[in-house]
Amino acid sequence: MADAETARLCTQIIQTHFGPLAAAVAFALLTRGRLSLVQLIRFTTLKPRTVRTAVLALVQHNILWHSQTDEEGEMLEFNTLECLMRLRFGRFVWQAEDMFGPSAAEIVQLVLDHGKLRPPDIISKLSVYDPKSSSIYSQTLYKLVTAAYLKPSTILSHNSPRDKRIKYEAEEKAKISGFPTAKELREAKETAEARLKREEEEAERVGLKRKPKDQISQRSSKRKVVDGEIVDDEVYFRVNFDRFNTHIRNKLIEMAVRERFNESATLVIRATLKATETKQKSLADARSDPTSTSAIAMHIADDDDLATGLMTSSKKPSNASLVKDYLTMMSSADNPTPAGRAASFVSLTENKVHVEFDIISRRLRRRVLEAVTRERHGDDGVRIVRLLLDVGKMDEKQIAKVAMMANKDVRPLLSALSSDFIISTQEVPRSADRNPTRTFYLWHVDLQKAYSTLLGSLYKTLYNINVRRQAEQEEPNVRAVLVKRERSDVAQNENLLSRMERDVLKEWEAKREKLTVLELRVEEAVFILRDLDTGSNNDL
Incomplete structure (x- = not known):
């Protein structure tokens, strides 16, 4: 069960994306907790066929967990975090286009629209109008899968991790003889968490397979397969939100460095994050993998003048020495106290650089x-x-x-x-x-209590923003102009709109832009409080 503000926001998101019938199913699960299909039909007062169809759609989009138990049978549970992540879908598509090009954006958008898809379905839907572009989409799909921006959808992803965690903790506690101590209970919990994480990692290793030897040729190796691996056509893929969220976190770190120091320091921290970007798979990492100053200097362009941010002598030093100076400054090496460490961005150990994600x-x-x-x-x-x-x-x-x-x-x-x-x-x-x-x-x-309260307040703000946007859109004048603009002749030539209608449309677009900017700012605060809190349990 979710709190009142979270339930209202999730219900609104489901209604916007799936309609009022699916929203009724979501509201029942959010307010009453996990339910069976029979109970869900009774509480929603909808027809069984309608409820079953809504459940299938929500399961397809990974919004519902379902599990089979001996005591209760098949139970359904709402995945709150997955639903709230739909507010970032536009940003995920933009990130894919920025990193891999328009074809990657089309693939990510298609997978987000369908929840999960197999590679043949993705390529066939995107290349239906241009069959020659299938090779381009195949190459881009391979890049997205190998870089973990798309991950396989497994059976574990449809089961609530809370159930598995409780089961594994019970098994570990059963191994303890006598009355368990606090240390033994903590170790049992850590062992259960490690077991669950290991199972998830093993299940997500599928997705790539070795290419048959008779299909490996010089021509194919140049096109998309270098090491003899291809994307498995029988695996369903979904978008890996954690992988995209790491880029949002890195942008926030760059903004924090820019506010604290200067633009040159921002270039150095950006290069440091870029040097370890391929190994940043999740937000749960407390610190980045180690890298060297020489690897960081390689990611800085030759035309970037780092000397402008430091007081240096007349002789211009090398980029490597300037990078080291900036890293020393951002590691608070001049203040070796707990306060200095709490204000640091990186740590230097034996010529190895770590970005301290947890401290930041x-x-x-x-x-x-x-x-x-x-x-x-x-x-x-x-x-x-x-x-x-x-x-x-x-x-x-x-x-x-x-x-x-x-x-x-x-x-x-x-x-x-x-x-x-x-x-x-x-x-x-x-x-x-x-x-x-x-x-x-x-x-x-009490930081956890304060953050939880602020998070609920931010959810309420997001709900109010969406309500305001919908109310502005439903005004009679605006609604009439929007309906008229959807006509085929007006869509091709907006000069068919009168001057007053164009003014109404321009005013509405200005209001929508302001509300969108406000929503992005609030969502950024939500990201900081919820997603960057690696010590909390996000299995809402």
Whole structure:
């Protein structure tokens, strides 16, 4: 079951993409949890055939998990994260085109439209009007599969990972003799997680197969097969969201470096990320694979002048030495303290460079928290939040003293921050009866609670943006112009529209663009709080 804001947003997404009948099925699963097909028919009050068709469509698009159990039979569960990821489909298509060209964008868009497809179906649908282009699509499909932008759809991807995790944890706990300790329970959980991850990796290794020896020729090797591998035509492929999300994370890191340092430092961090880009498969990595300064320097263009960002002598140093200087600066080598490490972007160990994804992600999430606090409670609220994050639990008098604020100003501000769940209280009773008059109340920042609350607020904002866009589109004047523009003659020549209709259309497009920009900004904050939180469980 999802919370109210997440359920509303997911239902709205399903209604936009699949229609009201599928939205009714999704709403029942979101509000009631996992259900059987019989229960789903009863709660939605729809015809069995309609519910079955909606379930098949949602399973095809990986939005529903289904599992077979001995106690309950076949159960259906809503995959919230998969549904929310549909807000980024446009960005994924744009990324594919930017990296591999228009043919890759067409393949990714086709797979997103159908959920999962086999290679022959992909090539036949795209080359229906131009059969000669099938070789181009085959080459691009091979690149997308080998680079893990498309991954095979396996049986595990249709089962809830939570069920597997619970089952494996129970098996590991059964091996413990006697009363288990906290350490043994933690080890059992880690073993179950590792087993589940290993099974997923093994299941996703399919997709490429060795080409038969009689088909390997000099001509074919030049076209798409270099090492004798081809894409397996019997495997269904789906889009690997994690692979595309790594590029969004890298862009955020570049923006953070640009704000902190300068454009030259941005070029260096971009080259560092580019040097390890092929091995960045998931957002769960705490740090990048090691690379060297020479490998980083190779990804910097010759016309990039790195010396402009540093105070150097008259003699222009080499790019390799400048790269090393920038990496030293971004690793906070001049501040070997916990605070300096928390502010670093990279780490240098034995001439090896690592990009610290986990440290940067924590800093980005904290920046979002401070930005929301500043918007709602001003600079004084940010001062209190930073104080509690740095020091820890403090009572009201200590906060007022250290923050150099009057008690009459601190008390209402603490109450306002607590009402927004940005800060929390810890009760420390001085007597066994827990009398409030004999209890200390310490204030602190529960980051997971604060991030979860902010995430719900962002989901509510995304829902309101979509409602506003739909309301603007359904205005009578705008609706009439949009319907008229869909006519074949008007689509070919928009001069058939009157001047007033063109003004209405221009105003509507301006509003839609503003709402889209706002949606992208909110979705970026969602990405930072949810997807970059590698320590949380995203199996919603």
